[in-house]
Amino acid sequence: MKLSGVAKGLLWLIMAYIYAGLVGGRLPYFILYASIGVLAVSLVWVKVLAGVKIKATLDTNRSEVGKVIFIKLKVENTSFLPLPWVHCSMELPDAFGPENREASFGFHLKSYEKKEFQIPLECSLRGFFQWGRMTVQAGDIFGLFYSSKVIENRLNLLIRPRADFLGKSCLRCIDAREGDRVWSVRPGRHVSEFRGVRAYNPGDSLNRIHWKASLKAQRFLVKEYEQSMMNEMLIFVDLASPKHTFKGYDNSFERGLHVAASLAATAIREGLNVGMVLCSDSLLAIPPNRSKGHLSLILDFLARASRGTVPNAFTEALIKEGLYHPLGDMLILITPDLEAGLVQTLSMFTGKGYKVFVALLKLETFEDGDIDIQARDLAVSRIRHMGIQVLLVDKDTSLQILFGGVQHAAG
Structure with a gap:
């Protein structure tokens, strides 16, 4: 709770008291008593923040550069008094880029209400990161006072480098010597090289039949492959x-x-x-x-x-x-x-x-x-x-x- 807010409230009460004492009458004293009541209710109301529980978790503890993760927040008001406004802010590590150094959002809570939120963040930097400190602020229904507290959550995230699939022919190309001819690669046989055809034998897979060559030869021919030595x-x-x-x-x-x-x-x-x-x-x-x-x-x-x-x-x-x-x-x-x-x-x-x-x-x-x-x-x-x-x-x-x-x- 800000001391300046309390000081302003006390200053208002002193001024109302002096005014009522000097002028007299029902209206000045009504203003004084109403001010005392409003300030008392506000001071009690703002204490409701102590009953707010917030838990932050990650949807995964491993990700990779370029992927989006979610911070999941579970919020609960354990008091019978509603909170007209709550503001949460969390400092973020370098993992999510220089433009995402803080996650902040606001909401309101009814009495005994529970809410869940998700904050999407794109992973920008590889490494291991720990964070989780959150600052929560809430105020009374009249907007006169607010209080804040710090909630410690422990979030751990390992961000790996991006791992792209480079295609089935990539390994056959790497296995070739400089200047070698690289043959087209049969799906599922990335390290096999097509060497030619031979006559079909009982037991050969139908998937290996070379249909164009078979039509020309007027008999079934199957493809032959030579396995690369790269294991x-x-x-x-x-x-x-x-x-x-x-x-x-x-x-x-x-x-x-x-x-x-x-x-x-x-x-x-x-x-x-x-x-x-x-x-x-x-x-x-x-x-x-x-x-x-x-x-x-x-x-x-x-x-x-x-x-x-x-x-x-x-x-x-x-x-x-x-x-x-x-x-x-x-x-x-x-x-x-x-x-x-x-x-x-x-x-x-x-x-x-x-x-x-x-x-x-x-x-x-x-x-x-x-x-x-x-x-x-x-x-x-x-x-x-x-x-x-x-x-x-x-x-x-x-x-x-x-x-x-x-x-x-x-x-």
Whole structure:
């Protein structure tokens, strides 16, 4: 309750008392007694706020960038006195953007009334967030006084990077060497390559019949596929490069995590074992798997990923973790910089027969991006001559289009 409101009420009573004493008569004293009654009722009424209960919860404790979550509020007036107006405000974390730093709304409550509200908020920033302090204000029916109180709620939200499905042909395109022809992919067989047709044998699936070829040959022919050797994918994410940009919500650091999440989601959905290596000040390696809950585990770690400062952490992690995996595995590198040590390491990996794909963040498209474009293009040309595919990932183009471009460029 504001002291100034009480002071104004007392000042009014003193003035009414002096006026009644000086003038006399029924009307001045009626005004005095009525004022005393109104102020007394207002002071009692405003205490009803103590009986207001508000509980805030989230409809989920996990979300991802770009999705909408709801704060659910349950409000109850435990008093027989109604509240003509109630105003609630809650400070919000950075998760919902600079324009959504506070959620506020007003309502009224009848005696013993219960109400429920939902506040929609779009997740804008990856990370783990805690908040929940709410300020509630209410006033009397005459609008003379109001009181406020703070209610503590504990809300926890883990916002993951957005994980887009990149299409069924994405993995077959990544598996191709630089300059290889990429065949069209049969649904459900993303890592199989169409090799030709053969005569139909009893027991062959009717879905594999090549109808056009069968009509020409006047006999049933079925399609033959050759299975790719890629069984596992190991994704290395460079979190320690000094070239990363961090200005704004759509910086190169967050874009790299978006690429990693999307590749992992696509590969697991298509049946591959996926591992993840986060290269920061400390190395975090998630072994390849495709079991239920594995993608959720990867996305949780990506949600909590933080910036590193250790020099050459990415190259050292690639050597330490990459060489322990079989030659048939695909190594995916997500980085903003092809520094000399990394290029030399990639030469060693290709010399040993490893398959490598590089998603290189195009820094000049990000705010405050600092890159020597000529040196970058020279490094890209060099590793492409090793047979390594390099995809330049800019700030705005959708990943579905970019990885579709891999297929187009390889064809």
